[in-house]
Amino acid sequence: MKINAFSKTYEGRKVLDMPEMELTSGKIYAVIGANGSGKSTLAKCLAGILTTDQKQQILSPDISVGYMPQKSYAFRMNVEKNIFLGSKDLIRAKKLMKDLQIEHLAKKSAAKLSGGETARMALGRVLMKTFDLLILDEPTAAMDMETTSLTENLLMEYCRETGCVLLLVTHSLQQARRVADEVFFYYKGKLVESGKKEHVLYSPEMEETQKFLKFYGE
Amino acid sequence: MQSALAKAVALILSADAELCNILSVTAKMSISSSLIALILGVPIGIWLGSSRFRGQSILLIINRTLMGMPPVVCGLIFYMLFSGVGPFGKWKWLFSVRIMILAQVVLILPIVVGNMETYVTGIAQTVKETAKGLGLSGWKTFFLLMNECVYQICSTYLLAFARSIAEVGAVSMVGGAIAWKTNVMTTAIMQYTNRGNFSLGIALGLILMTISLVVNILISVMQRRINR
Numbered sequence A: 001m002k003i004n005a006f007s008k009t010y011e012g013r014k015v016l017d018m019p020e021m022e023l024t025s026g027k028i029y030a031v032i033g034a035n036g037s038g039k040s041t042l043a044k045c046l047a048g049i050l051t052t053d054q055k056q057q058i059l060s061p062d063i064s065v066g067y068m069p070q071k072s073y074a075f076r077m078n079v080e081k082n083i084f085l086g087s088k089d090l091i092r093a094k095k096l097m098k099d100l101q102i103e104h105l106a107k108k109s110a111a112k113l114s115g116g117e118t119a120r121m122a123l124g125r126v127l128m129k130t131f132d133l134l135i136l137d138e139p140t141a142a143m144d145m146e147t148t149s150l151t152e153n154l155l156m157e158y159c160r161e162t163g164c165v166l167l168l169v170t171h172s173l174q175q176a177r178r179v180a181d182e183v184f185f186y187y188k189g190k191l192v193e194s195g196k197k198e199h200v201l202y203s204p205e206m207e208e209t210q211k212f213l214k215f216y217g218e
Numbered sequence B: 001m002q003s004a005l006a007k008a009v010a011l012i013l014s015a016d017a018e019l020c021n022i023l024s025v026t027a028k029m030s031i032s033s034s035l036i037a038l039i040l041g042v043p044i045g046i047w048l049g050s051s052r053f054r055g056q057s058i059l060l061i062i063n064r065t066l067m068g069m070p071p072v073v074c075g076l077i078f079y080m081l082f083s084g085v086g087p088f089g090k091w092k093w094l095f096s097v098r099i100m101i102l103a104q105v106v107l108i109l110p111i112v113v114g115n116m117e118t119y120v121t122g123i124a125q126t127v128k129e130t131a132k133g134l135g136l137s138g139w140k141t142f143f144l145l146m147n148e149c150v151y152q153i154c155s156t157y158l159l160a161f162a163r164s165i166a167e168v169g170a171v172s173m174v175g176g177a178i179a180w181k182t183n184v185m186t187t188a189i190m191q192y193t194n195r196g197n198f199s200l201g202i203a204l205g206l207i208l209m210t211i212s213l214v215v216n217i218l219i220s221v222m223q224r225r226i227n228r
């Protein structure tokens, strides 16, 4: 799967500059970087929500893209109906709700969920479908440790089974180490380092990456 | 004073014919005008709140200005347009319920639009991004957005209705407050007070206040639902 080079400028400031890239099916790519480094902007551009400076397609139009925003939204209906917005597949819904431990909330009004519960519901909703490229913007940021671990396993399983490319935006180095095959490290809108996680997360070449790793405890 | 109040209650209880006529004209005028304003204003408000285009801010400023238009100015404009010498004079609409509804729609429409626009602006972006992320179609997204607005639409309607029923400046100018024809509650209160007939005025005032109370209770219930 090829991604064309693109950039995004806000108010005259270039917040994201992306080189051309090639992604492989079934692999998990972690996108890491500090606050404001452009991770969400990258996600939104790829999801087709933001128009890029080049105003042209970044991805081939026959690639289906799923996206879960950084802030999960609960539609004004119960949890189950929210999940069914993704697709009407009853068996899949049951399985996902079980895996994400929200079965008991099925009939509850989605607006009344806690932050982490809303995130679990939103994740279940987007996983109801199969996409070629799935972009998740910090899906576990609001989740507790146990749910995070469940979610990580679920995501790895989802990728294996559907063969989709997963782009996982995350703040957690540990998470990137646990689930990613490859890692993109962003620094001030620039893709500073990318490649196998063994390389980027354990023995990076660039100074910015080394500093970032040090800051996060290693 | 006390006897006027007692007479007022008696008028209500006995379903006085003139009182009933005033109530039915009022109901016809305010329900029609608020419904028309709602049907026109909700789509415009949702559209203004959910899209970005050139000239949008100018439209919003114009709408905000219209929201604050003094009713008598609105009355004056329609009076001139529909009076004998005006461009629509031959329609003979002046001093009819029809033109009262028209004037009311012009007064209320900006309020409906503004109310919906403000609400939709707050949620449209997130709703659209979430829907797009799920690969939903444009129509499906629009219906989802509508569904998110249900309570807001209801509370906006009630607000529009309350404005319409309490308005006096425009309707008295274009309607003329003709007894048994275009007299509504507010204009009748003015009329009867001027004539020193307080009891009918008080009766109408009581009814108006009761309606207003009910409407406001409903609005606050809606608002609580919106705020989750």
Ligand SMILES: Nc1ncnc2c1ncn2[C@@H]1O[C@H](COP(=O)(O)OP(=O)(O)OP(=O)(O)O)[C@@H](O)[C@H]1O
Residues within 6 Å of the ligand: A010, A011, A015, A033, A034, A035, A036, A037, A038, A039, A040, A041, A042, A070
């Ligand atoms: N609509 C906007 N208008 C102007 N600037 C914006 C807009 N959206 C984002 N930015 C800027 O673009 C930069 C990148 O933002 P982005 O949301 O992509 O960061 P991020 O890496 O996702 O950060 P975080 O870890 O906090 O989620 C930030 O400096 C931000 O201020």
Ligand SMILES: [Mg+2]
Residues within 6 Å of the ligand: A039, A040, A041, A070, A137
């Ligand atoms: Mg972000």
